[in-house]
Amino acid sequence: MSTVADVIVVGGGPAGVAAAVELRRRGVKHVTIVDREPHLGGATRHCSHSPFGMREFGRLYFGAAYGRRLERAAAAAGVEVLTGHSVVSLGEQGALTVTSPRGVDMMSAKRVVIATGARETPRSARFISGDRPVGVITTGTLQSYAAFHGLMPFRRPLIVGSELVSYSALLTCLAHGARPVAMVEPNPYALARAPFTWLPRLAGIPFHCGAELIDIVGQNRVEAAKIRLENGTVQTLACDGVLLTGCFTPESALLLRSLQGVAPGSAGPAIDQDGRMQNPAYFAGGNVLRAVETAGWSFREGRRVGAAVAEDLARGTAGEAPVTVGFDSPIKLVVPGLLRRNGLATPAFQDFQLRFERRVRGCLSLELNGREVWSRKALWLPERRILVPIPPAAFKAGSVHFRFTEES
């Protein structure tokens, strides 16, 4: 064992840094962050735009400066930082296998916090047909090229998607002299809210909702993309790149390789109200729980999970076996997906976070032991955060279930 810590935090983005700093603030002695990148900051490091940091640091930062601010916060709090180290397996009792240019090491801790974030879905997992030319990338890759290498891989890309990150992609293109030929969203409506949705039109870029990318053409580089519009007509757009934005999924490869597994729906680890997984030595926070939230949200979540881990170390027992929170389709996910009787005095999660798979109108309700305790009728939109307060009685219930009745 090269390192034996009180707590190891895997991932040094906003959630991981906030958890580590909070642990130190609460007197936990040996806290180590392990991150595979050369610097802390996570996904914020390559964002050349604002806004970041208002609620956690009281001022606005651009993404890269916010990443550096996180790095300073970790150093000031006395957190040990191991960058350039990848955690490749999670063992029982907090034993981790870590690789670095020095080779393979074993590390262990009394508690481990997983804060590995989320990533956009690449082409291979979207089943987009056509040629396989250079120039089909995600926003994260584009922003890394631009921020770390001063490279802009295309001048006239097609942007696919209309989540918040899609507008971040559009701004990155415009800021680096590229002019997208169009933005397309397969749903009949934009996924982000106004005023973001006004951006393409303000920039004079065609924005097609209900339009699908059906083919990519190009031998070496992208030469064109075929899209099917909402009315069924097929258009061929000359372009030199395809920018696949959003469709985030938790970075949970590590969990899939371990006994921990992932929760159905969120594809991240199942946690209880304290951020604790089934294995009581492991906790999680930030975007690995559910794609995808803002940096500020992930930071605050990480801080609360850090506080819970500190309390747990002082208490020393895990509480009883958890109850799994059930949910009906088209609810996509519920976090926390586990509830434990005898959890910590101050739960890290006061609300259930829900997402829907698709746009749907109807009644969402929460049942404890088969009895309805909360309900609301609304039009529910995909990729929008829905919060339902966790009633104290839920921690003692034998069954907890979210029902959905769709209105025709």
Ligand SMILES: Cc1cc2nc3c(=O)[nH]c(=O)nc-3n(C[C@H](O)[C@H](O)[C@H](O)COP(=O)(O)OP(=O)(O)OC[C@H]3O[C@@H](n4cnc5c(N)ncnc54)[C@H](O)[C@@H]3O)c2cc1C
């Ligand atoms: C293109 C883009 C634009 C965005 N724009 C904004 C914005 O304007 N405002 C805003 O508030 N938010 C924005 N966000 C969202 C914000 O970046 C995230 O919400 C935030 O970074 C999530 O924090 P996190 O700590 O959960 O995960 P991340 O920031 O993703 O950090 C996870 C860390 O874990 C590390 N890691 C993963 N696996 C391992 C492993 N096995 N071993 C070691 N380390 C590992 C990664 O290297 C990474 O550093 C944007 C995101 C993207 C992708």
